[in-house]
Amino acid sequence: MKKAELVIVGGGPAGLSCAIEAARLGAKVLVIDENERPGGQLFKQIHKFFGSREHQAGVRGIDIGTKLLEETAILGIEVWLNSEVVGISKDKHIWVVKDGKTSLKVEADKIVLSTGAIENSLNFPGWTLPGVMGAGAAQTMINIHRVTPGDRVLMIGSGNVGVIVSYQLLQAGAEVAAIIEAAPRLGGYGVHTAKVRRAGVPFYISHTIKRALGTDRVEGAEIVALDAKWQPIPGSEFILDVDTICVATGLTPLAELAWTLGCCFQFVPSLGGFVPDHDQYMETTVPGIYVAGDIAGVEEASTAMEEGRLAGISAAAALGYLSGEERERRCGEVWDRLNSLRSGPYGEGRRKAKELILSTEGGIACDRAI
Amino acid sequence: MARVLNHIILGAFPERRKVTITVDGVPMEAFEGEMIAAALWAHGKKDLRYTKKHNHPRGIYCGIGRCTDCVMIVDGIPNVRTCKTPVKDGMVIETQKGLGEWKGGTGHEES
Ligand SMILES: Cc1cc2nc3c(=O)[nH]c(=O)nc-3n(C[C@H](O)[C@H](O)[C@H](O)COP(=O)(O)OP(=O)(O)OC[C@H]3O[C@@H](n4cnc5c(N)ncnc54)[C@H](O)[C@@H]3O)c2cc1C
Numbered sequence: 001m002k003k004a005e006l007v008i009v010g011g012g013p014a015g016l017s018c019a020i021e022a023a024r025l026g027a028k029v030l031v032i033d034e035n036e037r038p039g040g041q042l043f044k045q046i047h048k049f050f051g052s053r054e055h056q057a058g059v060r061g062i063d064i065g066t067k068l069l070e071e072t073a074i075l076g077i078e079v080w081l082n083s084e085v086v087g088i089s090k091d092k093h094i095w096v097v098k099d100g101k102t103s104l105k106v107e108a109d110k111i112v113l114s115t116g117a118i119e120n121s122l123n124f125p126g127w128t129l130p131g132v133m134g135a136g137a138a139q140t141m142i143n144i145h146r147v148t149p150g151d152r153v154l155m156i157g158s159g160n161v162g163v164i165v166s167y168q169l170l171q172a173g174a175e176v177a178a179i180i181e182a183a184p185r186l187g188g189y190g191v192h193t194a195k196v197r198r199a200g201v202p203f204y205i206s207h208t209i210k211r212a213l214g215t216d217r218v219e220g221a222e223i224v225a226l227d228a229k230w231q232p233i234p235g236s237e238f239i240l241d242v243d244t245i246c247v248a249t250g251l252t253p254l255a256e257l258a259w260t261l262g263c264c265f266q267f268v269p270s271l272g273g274f275v276p277d278h279d280q281y282m283e284t285t286v287p288g289i290y291v292a293g294d295i296a297g298v299e300e301a302s303t304a305m306e307e308g309r310l311a312g313i314s315a316a317a318a319l320g321y322l323s324g325e326e327r328e329r330r331c332g333e334v335w336d337r338l339n340s341l342r343s344g345p346y347g348e349g350r351r352k353a354k355e356l357i358l359s360t361e362g363g364i365a366c367d368r369a370i
Numbered sequence: 371m372a373r374v375l376n377h378i379i380l381g382a383f384p385e386r387r388k389v390t391i392t393v394d395g396v397p398m399e400a401f402e403g404e405m406i407a408a409a410l411w412a413h414g415k416k417d418l419r420y421t422k423k424h425n426h427p428r429g430i431y432c433g434i435g436r437c438t439d440c441v442m443i444v445d446g447i448p449n450v451r452t453c454k455t456p457v458k459d460g461m462v463i464e465t466q467k468g469l470g471e472w473k474g475g476t477g478h479e480e481s
């Protein structure tokens with residue numbers, strides 16, 4: 001069986017930043033990712049990032065991804081691609097399926113889970129028809145596979161994902177018939193919302209989808225207005241002529257591996273739901289298992305990278321590459337940056353939610369007996 | 371559905387070898403290495419499988435290998451996630467009905 005000091009599951013911005021940090025400190029790192037190339041969501045993000053300049057705002061996600069890959073290569077970090085982690089035992093044996101057919105096992109001293117998040121679905125009559133898909137799926141299709149999901153799209157959800165993917169659908173040559181939002185106000189950052197509005201896409205607030213039309217594929221969508229109590233207003237229905245319906249109603253941490261490892265969880269709606277409980281070093285309630293990035297609470301690539309660094313420093317220290325004092329100093333620096341990222345009207349709520357996780361002991365599904 | 375040939379930020383469609391795959395017995399042109407599901411959608415085929423109980427069609431839902439909506443029979447092996455399986459020359463692809471039928475190969479190697 002292969003042995004590795006530190007195995008990082010998921011090579012997105014969190015996992016790669018973690019790998020770079022730990023490798024620089026001397027740890028022997030293995031990154032395992034299920035895709036053809038690492039980078040996670042970054043290679044789908046062709047827009048200029050939000051945030052402050054010191055955190056690479058104004059730089060496109062794809063360019064941040066390229067930089068991370070370069071650093072990973074320079075440091076000679078081992079990366080397994082097309083490799084899915086399908087299980088981890090409590091004694092840190094990792095079961096990997098490579099290329100969809102080869103079974104491999106790895107024994108790790110420390111493990112970082114940086115598996116990201118999964119899109120929430122929305123159930124309405126017709127939601128399983130071909131043509132209804134996650135907004136992230138549409139983004140993957142246009143920016144990675146270079147195929148538009150359809151000609152005329154309805155976007156459900158006006159948050160950042162909804163408006164950014166809408167704009168990218170326009171850039172790919174599709175038409176966006178409308179963006180609907182159940183809440184009485186729009187959810188995305190002003191810059192991105194304004195870009196889509198300027199392009200002429202209509203927004204409907206206090207509206208939701210009633211059903212998708214079509215038998216073999218989407219042929220339209222019935223929309224309905226909602227009253228102040230979020231109840232459908234009879235008679236307000238109308239049909240939109242679309243062949244694609246994209247669902248952008250938030251993300252949930254992708255944490256199955258943490259569940260099966262027996263990690264404790266906390267339910268934090270503002271971070272996407274059930275989040276593996278962790279301390280300020282990103283260690284979960286199972287010793288030697290760390291989390292970083294969207295799995296530890298759905299946020300942004302900028303925070304994911306900083307959390308990856310925290311996990312990398314902590315794991316390297318636990319492996320003996322850093323003194324306790326040096327770990328404190330380095331983690332403190334990262335925390336200063338994280339606190340500045342989690343400020344302002346959009347960040348404050350996330351900072352408070354994160355503080356809650358750090359200050360609460362335990363949570364649900366505790367399995368401390370391991 | 372159409373291929374995004376010229377993209378304002380990503381540039382021209384990446385150069386790839388044209389190959390031929392067979393979809394439900396009909397030859398179809400695709401690019402080597404692109405995801406099977408993407409190639410099929412580019413040709414307007416959106417129903418990738420039909421469910422066991424109600425025979426309802428399914429297409430691409432998550433696009434990243436999580437939901438299994440897109441599974442098809444590829445070279446005799448059922449339940450292959452076509453959104454994350456790259457096209458190879460000569461591949462034989464079938465729309466999957468229900469749980470599909472195992473037509474050969476173990477599909478699995480131990481190492
Ligand atoms: C439309 C959109 C726009 C965005 N815009 C911005 C922005 O402007 N600025 C910003 O800062 N952030 C933005 N984000 C958010 C950002 O993309 C994410 O927060 C960030 O990618 C999270 O990083 P991560 O490393 O935690 O997860 P991911 O990037 O999701 O990486 C996780 C990786 O792990 C792999 N993986 C998962 N499970 C396994 C397994 N079992 N085995 C092997 N591999 C596995 C996944 O395939 C993936 O490659 C945006 C997101 C979206 C969807």
Ligand code: FES
Nearest residue numbers: 433435437438453
């Ligand atoms: S579309 Fe979800 S697994 Fe392929």
